[in-house]
Amino acid sequence: MKTDKPRVAIQGIRASFHEEAAFRYFGENIETIECNSFKQTFEALKNKEADYVVMAIENSIAGSILPNYSLMMGYSYPVVGEVYVPIQLHLMALPGVRFDDVKYVTSHPIAIRQCIDFFDEYPHLKIVESNDTAACAKRIRDEQLTDTVAIANTLAAQLYGLDVLERRIESNKLNFTRFLILTTHENNKKKGPANKASLCFQVNNEVGALAKVLNVFCHENVNMSKIQSMPVLGKRNEYNFYVDIEWEEAKQFDNSIRQILKYTHNFNILGEYQQYIEDDSPKPQTKPDNTKRYITVKKIE
Structure with missing residues (x-):
């Protein structure tokens, strides 16, 4: 039975860092869906067993979690938010x-x-x-x-x-992990005006091809906060570029997208969302209650 609480799929079990990220983004009034793998979190969303997925995408020490980029492309669910969690062990x-x-x-x-x-x-x-x-x-x-x-x-x-x-x-x-929040297109309700986006595209294998795209961002005063490349499976010398960009005015983003379409192919906007800003106000250290808020998804063969 569906409740009014957001059902959030995480990789791991109760009290994992993924659940901590979910609490930071949604608050503690959620229903956590425990999954054995990142793929299972997306399957839970696909099968309507969850409303959102919280997924780690990079760590300041370990770097990017590359397989999760492939999952994002494979399932095509939009990114609607992000959250950073300090890793205290x-x-x-x-x-x-x-x-x-x-x-x-x-x-x-x-x-x-x-x-x-x-x-x-x-x-x-x-x-x-x-x-x-x-x-x-x-x-x-x-x-x-x-x-x-x-x-x-x-x-x-x-x-x-x-x-x-x-x-x-x-x-x-100073270790931290960045988590992305994903959902279905039907449930894509933005918290406010977007000022950040995650993109994926390819460029031709020729001199200056990527520079043309980066120059567009520079000209439109759009900040590129991350760039990650991954080989295209089965294709020699072809790469997917995953890029995060930030802007102050919506027209900067719109103008950039219109221009870089001329220099890219297989272009995808993975999501438009609000940049995460750390809330410095003290957070209550409450002990998790024992109410039945947790569901375990069966292993998917």
């Missing part, structure tokens, strides 16, 4: 567990790499990789593991009843 264990008794550390491989400086000081610990930070915290709770610690966020510690043994163990304290 904590070491957590069952209540009463002492760090001296720990033998194993478990988390997502990217999270582990982001904390490598911390674990260099404890070479006796065995690293166990998993597919989700929050799932590692849940496993410790479910299996009552007294010799294992997880690397995850504050939400995971709160939800699964773990004690934080050490806070902020990530090597780079």
Whole structure:
């Protein structure tokens, strides 16, 4: 039964960074749809099991998540927003567990790499990789593991009843992940006037072809905040260029699009949306409730 709450598909489980991103964008009054993979989040949207998808697209340390660009093109759902989440990683264990008794550390491989400086000081610990930070915290709770610690966020510690043994163990304290918000065309309701867009296009394999497009942005005073290239599958020397642009007046965007159409082919506007602006006001640290707001999507073969 559909409720008035937005149904938001995420990769991972409760208290993952994807859910934290969903809370930051929509608020906590949502219904989270847990999915095992990014592809499943899009399938949930396609099958009307979700109203939105929240998907990580880049990390300030690990870089772009390239397969997710292909998913965006393959499903053609519009991007309607973005949100940035600071990645703060904590070491957590069952209540009463002492760090001296720990033998194993478990988390997502990217999270582990982001904390490598911390674990260099404890070479006796065995690293166990998993597919989700929050799932590692849940496993410790479910299996009552007294010799294992997880690397995850504050939400995971709160939800699964773990004690934080050490806070902020990530090597780079300025680490963040950018998430995109996608939905169906029927549900594409903008929050306000767009001032940012994500584009995808190809140019001819000749001298200056890409420069012509970039010069258009420069001439129209449109800021290009990101550019990412990916080979076109099965075609030699052909690339898709994924570009994010920002503008102050709508006519700057409109003029740019009209002009670059002359220099590109297979041109797509992946979405027009409002640029994310960090709200510096303090956010309440509330413990997630235990009401049944979560649905798990069955594995799609």
